[in-house]
Amino acid sequence: MAKTFELETLQMRLADSEFVTLDLHLRIQRALRALILEGSLSAGLKLPATRVLARSLGVARDTVENAYVQLQRDGYINRRGGAGSYVAQTLGSELHGAVRRRMQQRDARRAQAATQAAGLSQRGQQILASGGIHDQQAIKAFATGLPETRSFPTETWERLQRQVMKDYRGNVLLHGDPQGAEPLRKAIATYLNLERGANCKPEQILVLSSTRQALFLCAQLLVDAGKPILLENPGYFGAKKAFEAAEAKVVPIDVDEQGVRIDLLRADRSGASCLYVTPSHQYPTGATLPLARRLxxxxxxxxxxxxxxxxxxxxxxxxxxxxxxxxxxxxxYQRTIYLGTFSKTLFPGLRMGYMILPEQLVQPFACARSIIDGHTPQILQLTLARFMEDGHYNAHVRAMRKLYSRRRLYMLDAIARHLPGIATALHPQGGLQIPCLLEAGWSEQDTIRVAASAGVQLPGLSRLYAGEHKQQGWLLGYSSLTEHEIETAMSCLAKALRSQ
Incomplete structure (x- = not known):
């Protein structure tokens, strides 16, 4: 431990990243406190006078004085009138040694946790091993599932939110109904019945934070740990991870050019009680399940x-x-649980989805939701309800449908022009992304690596397949990109791949 105060030690500690966002007097106070606790400044050590330390650090004397005052209040230093400031005697070598040992043990635990799930349950280890889901937090070619957000009518949204605050006042600041605000459930039911051909009542709607939360609830309430659940192959990886996190056993059911194969469902002997399916737009192939198969x-x-x-x-x-x-x-027959989301139609930062539940499942799902996170923020629900009631939601969806249709055609053209001999695009009838199959001789892993070095993101296709047969290719998102951005990124990608 230091017998004299060394200015360089303090300056090095002040440069630590954990302090740089603090006010100056707090940076000095926290840095000195850290040096005292770790033993770099020993008990009884005399600290520089505030005027001297301020001059050495190039700061005002009051800044150092405020830091010393707080250290004295917290018991780290003693200040004697006319005699100076000293590290408190109560913080002796025994304490420093114990602190150092605890810090060493903490660092060792962190190092161990980096390589294995120390102290976690089996479920926790499984969740950690899955790697979680990393959502795209910025617009980038060719990330999937991102809608156009730059043209969202934010002024309209803000106006409606102000109306909600004025009309509901403090009520929106309280806890909400776990099932969802009634005005929003009515608006969702009206929309689904008219636009999606659903058959539901507001009492059957459950408003949630996301589709993933809905999937997790399904796994928790409908599938016992270790029991099977059927999932399309290839299929949505977010669903697979949600089911596995609930300790369900995922059983893949192959799809063909029309969607999930009913013959394989009838032949299944796993004992699964649930099937996860994307019939309107199979993920990721884009197939639409025909009416005969639906029935x-x-x-x-x-x-x-x-x-x-x-x-x-x-x-x-x-x-x-x-x-x-x-x-x-x-x-x-009341056997269908319907999942929808506003992350694709509006914006992902809204964090809102919903379910249509068979009547016998409404109460258990609402009860489970109340345990997980209580409710979705009321102000967002009521603002969205007004947005839908006033016709803004339908207008926005129609505008985005036209925009995405143009971008889809441009994307297909760009793939054909820039990537002949490398990849072939499929032509799904809808959606926000395009599956591309790699030609013979091209490696998915290598193309993803080369594209990343050129600043282009290529979501791989093979990760969505179960079993040994995995289609090599990409799933390219386009909905959040302008035509210029698509062209620039595709040209960059083609140049990078052909230069290898």
Missing amino acids: ELLGWAAEHGKWIIEDDYDSEFHYDGLPTACMQGLDR
Whole structure:
């Protein structure tokens, strides 16, 4: 431990990243406190006078004085009138040694946790091993699932939010109904019945923070730990991770050019009670499940007592004719759980989705939701309700459908012009991304690495497949990119790949 005060030690500590955002007197106070606790400044050590230290650090004397005053209040230093300031005697070598040992033990635990899930439950270890889900937090070619946000009518949204605050006053600051605000549930039910061909009442709607929360609730309430659940193959990785986090066993069911194969469902002997499916726009192939299969699927679920989890994640964006109606509206047997989200139609930062539940599931799901996070913020729900009631939601969806249709055509053209011999694009009827299959001789992993070095993100296709057969390719998002951005990124990608 230091016998004399060394200015360089303090200056080095002041430069630590954990202090740089603090006010100057707090930076000095925290830096001195850290040096005292770790033993670099020993008990009884005399500190420089405030005037001397201020001159050495190039700061005002009051800044150092405020730091010393706080250290004295907290018991780290003693100040004697006319005699100076000293590190408190109570912070002796025994304390410093104990602090150092605790810090060393903490660092060792952190190092261990970096390589293994020390102290976690089996479920926790499994969640950690999955790596979680890393959402795209900035607009970048060719990230998937991002809507156009730069042209969102923010002024309209802000005006409606001010109206909500004025009309509801302090009530919006209180806890809300776990099932969701009634005005929003009414607006969602009206929209789904008219625009998506659903058959539901507001009492069947559950407002949530996201589709992932809905999937997690389904896994928790409908599937026991270790029991199977059926998932399309290839399929949405977010659903797979949500089910696995709830300790469900994912059983893949292959899809073909028309969607999930009903013959494989009938042949399944896993004992699964639920099927997760994306019938309007299969993820990631873009296939639309035809009416005959939908009816057959509903009959299978009713006959065997299965639950169908219908994820209608981006079906509003269908470009060849009108969007296909959802399966829930065809279900006479109350076996379909419908999932929807506003992250694709409005903006992902809203963090709001919803479910249509069979009547017998409403109470248990609302109860489970109340345990997880209580409710969605009321001010956002009521603002969205006004946004829908006043017609802004439908207008925005129509505008985005036209915009995305143009961008989709431009993206398909850019792929054909820039990537012949490298990748071939499929032509899904809707959605916010385009599947591309790599030609023979091209490695998905290598192309992703080369693209990343050129600043282009290529979401891989093979990660969405279960089993040994994995299609090599990419899933390219385009909805958040202007035509100029698509052209620039595609040209950059082609140049990078051909230079290898």
